[in-house]
Amino acid sequence: MVKHKTCVFISGKGTNLKNLIHCSRDSSFPITISLVISNKKKAEGLNFAKIYKIPYMIIDTNFKNYEIKTLLFLKKYKISFICLAGFMKIISNNIIRSFEKKIINIHPSLLPKFKGLNTFNRVLSNKEKKTGCTVHYVTNKLDAGQIIVKKRFYLDSDENELTLKRKTQKLEYRAFPEAIIKTFRNT
Ligand code: GRF
Secondary structure (H helix, E strand, O other): OOOEEEEEEEOOOOHHHHHHHHHHOOOOOOEEEEEEEEOOOOOOOHHHHHHOOOOEEEOOOOOOOHHHHHHHHHHHOOOOEEEEOOOOOOOOHHHHHHOOOOEEEEEOOOOOOOOOOOHHHHHHHOOOOEEEEEEEEOOOOOOOOOEEEEEEEEOOOOOOHHHHHHHHHHHHHHHHHHHHHHHHHOO
């Protein structure tokens, strides 16, 4: 089986990255992680790239040429698929266009509810009964691309932001690999 060379974009802890690296070690999993990109020099998740000897690069999205640089790196590593795993910047239109239907993102809510940031806080203040996570294709509209996988759970009465994050991320570690498998099922 030929694995699709994938780049994972991160900004923070990278626990989803770590999970995807583990999944990709399975010979039947459709992707291999060939590159990690972070917009934060100090992103903890970069340690996983170092530990697993995956090439990584840091981009400064404030620089105008970041997009060209990113596209060149994606080309250099023959990347054909992109996973956004906690990447806290909007991906530029040119990159989205070059990877149409080949970029997916994981979001910590049941989209289309609670697009954008501060999700857990908004879920609590809105007194939601259930929440979860969504994996979707990335388009030029924020958190609005076609949904691939959604996973949900019911909130307990004493839920806070920390417990919500813990429960949501536990579901993310199942949802992201499932979405990747689904994406490549018919290719
Ligand atoms: C995840 O909860 C994801 O839904 C959101 O950012 C978080 C990243 O977590 N987009 P991690 O860096 O993978 O631990």
